[in-house]
Amino acid sequence: MTTTLLFDVDGTLIDSFPGIRHGFLVGLDAVGWEKPDEEFIKRIPGPPMPESMRALGMEPETVDQAMRAYSEYMSTEGWQRFEVYPGMADLVERLHREGFGVVTATSKSERFARAALERAGMLGHIDFLGAASNDGVRAKKADVIRYVLDNVAPKRPLMIGDRTHDYTGAAAFDIPSVAVTWGYGASEEWDEADYIASDATELERIIRAAY
Structure with missing residues (x-):
């Protein structure tokens, strides 16, 4: 990977x-x-x-x-109680099928992250579920990213998220990041990322251009 x-x-x-x-x-x-x-x-x-x-x-x-x-x-x-953002299920499936490593790095607990992604039909396209531990010990985004790196050891990682802790957590490991504007962040947070995507199509262009 x-x-x-x-x-x-x-x-x-x-x-x-x-x-x-x-x-x-x-x-x-x-x-x-x-x-x-x-x-x-x-x-x-x-x-x-x-x-x-x-x-x-x-x-x-x-x-x-x-x-x-x-x-x-x-x-x-x-x-x-959730909805999949437009285009994201198809994008995850396509990238995974083409050989990109697809993992999560979420502060959502592993239990709820697994259940939600399975219900959304995306879990089968996730190579590794990086999430907060169910006991809450591993909760901060930087801790989750470290957990992913320890288990996956990627050579060319890219963090994709919507909030400041996604970008600062990635920066702690010198990982570039993409801010997605359809989530819960604000423009001042997006400026902390290396790239900004306004929809799934633009995100895919960024991923392919960067890698």
């Missing part, structure tokens, strides 16, 4: 915001926490959920309690 594409999942391959948003609010309700404004909420997909809860000022014990409620919801209805 010489050319390896590291795909983020939430905000890159699938739009999972409806389920994540509701699960987040379920977690807040479980601990009686006030709902933040929508500007905050729309930024929660991507980073580990405990980080978003800590950013609200929660103490560790409160985060744990909120996360239990969040995880319970996501284990049932929540993980199923």
Whole structure:
């Protein structure tokens, strides 16, 4: 595997915001926490959920309690509430068929990432599932990327994601990155990436031009 594409999942391959948003609010309700404004909420997909809860000022014990409620919801209805972004399932299948290494590098837990990608019909085109560990020990994007590198050892990796932690995590390992604009990031985040793609067609052009 010489050319390896590291795909983020939430905000890159699938739009999972409806389920994540509701699960987040379920977690807040479980601990009686006030709902933040929508500007905050729309930024929660991507980073580990405990980080978003800590950013609200929660103490560790409160985060744990909120996360239990969040995880319970996501284990049932929540993980199923998503749509595949236009063109991404076909692109992943085509690149995999042509010999590109296709892996994930997501802060979504391995359990939910596997279930979502299987439901989306993409799991069979993923060579390695790089995800946060189910116990939450491996959660930050840089830790997930290290996990991928330790298991895949790609020679020419390229990170593809929608948020700042995708690009900064990749940069920690001198890996170039592509920002996709259909996810949950903002323009100031995209500027941190080496390339910017506005749709699946442009992303494919970037991948082929770069490699």
